[in-house]
Amino acid sequence: MMTSVTISTARALALSAAIASFLLGVSFARAQTPAQTMPPPYGPPITLDAAKQAMSGAEGEAEKNKWPVVIVILDSGGNIVMLHRRDDTQLSAIATAEGKARTALFFKRSTKLLDEVVSGGGAGMRYLALKDFVPLEGGIPIMIDGKIVGAIGVSGVLSAQDTQVARAGIDAIGK
Numbered sequence: 001m002m003t004s005v006t007i008s009t010a011r012a013l014a015l016s017a018a019i020a021s022f023l024l025g026v027s028f029a030r031a032q033t034p035a036q037t038m039p040p041p042y043g044p045p046i047t048l049d050a051a052k053q054a055m056s057g058a059e060g061e062a063e064k065n066k067w068p069v070v071i072v073i074l075d076s077g078g079n080i081v082m083l084h085r086r087d088d089t090q091l092s093a094i095a096t097a098e099g100k101a102r103t104a105l106f107f108k109r110s111t112k113l114l115d116e117v118v119s120g121g122g123a124g125m126r127y128l129a130l131k132d133f134v135p136l137e138g139g140i141p142i143m144i145d146g147k148i149v150g151a152i153g154v155s156g157v158l159s160a161q162d163t164q165v166a167r168a169g170i171d172a173i174g175k
Helices: 002-031 048-065 092-107 111-119 122-129 159-171
Strands: 070-075 080-085 139-144 147-155
Touching: 048 070, 048 080, 048 139, 048 147, 048 159, 070 092, 070 159, 080 092, 092 111, 092 139, 092 147, 111 122, 111 159, 139 159, 147 159
Parallel strands: none
Antiparallel strands: 070 080, 070 147, 139 147
16 A cells, blocks of 8 residues: 555656656746846946935925935945935835835846736745845836946835836936
């Protein structure tokens, strides 16, 4: 009796391993397609002057729309360079804005993309198990000369509006 159970278990495990290997191979093959580009490398930390330009642009957009937001700018090492909380902004926006910036920096992509992955459900839900992961639109890596020098995160209004403020900050760098 033990032998037939052991043989059945071994066959089931072998079949499972074969299927998993096939699926991983397909996933790996897709990951290697030429259409997919590698994310940009990290560069030196954002300078204080560039961070001030980004903050000024972001605050200008928030002020123009009368949006109570928190704006956080991190350097390429994940350290806070600037954090501004506009009047009447909810306190939870502080941690959320920092989390959005940190997530954009660590994943080397806009948090909007990660928001879409998680919102899609299924396998995307596994990202929610990650520590300090904030998959909400409003965090964007800051790139200068093709390298990620930091990230900006904004929170306090609707996520699309947070992104609008963050984008205005990035667009102000070098102007």
